[in-house]
Amino acid sequence: MANAKLQGRLELLEAVASFQPMNPSSKLFQPVTIGAWALKNRIVMAPLTRSRSSEAGVPPDYAAAYYAQRAEAGLIVSEATNISAQARGYALTPGIWNDAQVAAWRPVTDAVHEKGGLIVLQLWHTGRISHPDLQPGGGLPVAPSAIKPNGQAFTATGMQDHVTPRALETDEIPGIVNDYRHAAQCSKDAGFDGVEIHSANNYLLEQFIRDSTNLRTDRYGGSIENRLRFPLEVVSAVTDIWGGERVGIRISPTTTMPGETKLDSTVMETYGAYLDGMAAHKLAYVHTIEGVTQQTREAPAAVDFQALRQRFRGAWIANNNFTAETAEQDLESGKADAISFGRPFLANPDLVHRLKTGGPLADAPKQYWYGGNQVGYSDWPAMQV
Secondary structure, eight states, X not given: OOOHHHHHHHHHHHHTTOSOOOOTTOGGXXXXXXXXXXXXXXXXXXXXXXXXXXXXXOOOTTHHHHHHHTTTSXXXXXXXXXXXXXXXXXXXXXXXXXXXXXHHHHHHXXXXXXXXXXXXXXXXXXTTSSOGGGSGGGOOOEESSOOOOSSEEEETTEEEEOOOOEEOOGGGHHHHHHHHHHHXXXXXXXXXXXEEEEEOTTSHHHHHXXXXXXXXXXXXXXXXXXXXXXXXXHHHHHHHHHOGGGEEEEEOTTOOTTTTOOOOTTHHHHHHHHHHHTGGGTOSEEEEEOSBTTTBSOOOTTOOHHHHHTTOOSEEEEESSOOHHHHHHHHHTTSOSEEEEOTHHHHOTTHHHHHHHTOOOOOOOGGGTSSSSSTTTTOOOOOOO
16 A cells, blocks of 8 residues: 555545535635634534554654644644543543643644644543453443443454443542543643533443433433533533633534444433533533434434524534535535534645635545554645645
């Protein structure tokens, strides 16, 4: 296989002249104010796990180049970043709980700011989507209830079947809230412009929200109010550090992956109440995955994302398999205030310019998505003008 730079050039040659320039007055390229941030366009770089950090959760030095190359986006959301050693669910993912990690993230934020960009860090706890080999002392992953997810975990020794997690004790939960608070402060120390709370993709916060994964009988389970208690305590802790105008949150009411997780039995009522509960914190945005992540934009007929949007006063960032055309349509119709793109940013560091000019889009082979080094990560060429 040719290296990523050559592969990128080959893709450019194959795709040349196959795209038409977009209308320069398209809302996609218009500025927008979201919370405390003035975005230069409405294209958001979605969080993309790349598995290139050390086993200690320290990002590599070449991460600064990777993120700076993509600073033309109106806002960058960092790859999901573990709030603690317990939060880890995948090998080689970054952390934000100690001094070494903060020091490694600082060149990243500096590089993005030098390019005139904005970057927020996504705060992550994977909960049951983990494995003892990824946990401190080889302990069991934690979750609201002891329900085993389907699938496998990516560990330092390869893929291993998920295990049945340990249900958190009631008195342990405030400690995890404090982990979120500490990680939020560390992200501020690292120079980020704010944070995004990862409350999607069936990780710990969403495991508490859904009645399919939360079978608790204490104050954190049972009723919708109880199941939302822990996630909203996290929101409160993080906004204590940043203020709501520099905090966003990601949700995925209809996604089933990872873990082949069942949806909540009353999706609209549950997530509507969740959005209502955020009102007091005046969050900057909700970042929602429409449909099933990485698979389809189709959602159950009973789920109305626009009705959910009406429950939230801040900005609405839509995500999942958008094209330039569908993104423009949703912005023009008022369905979203900004659109986030994920995989197109892998091989197209100058994605905004390519969309605006109708430039060809390179496609990153899957072998470069996770793990490795600079190859297939920070060495993709910008389009030649």
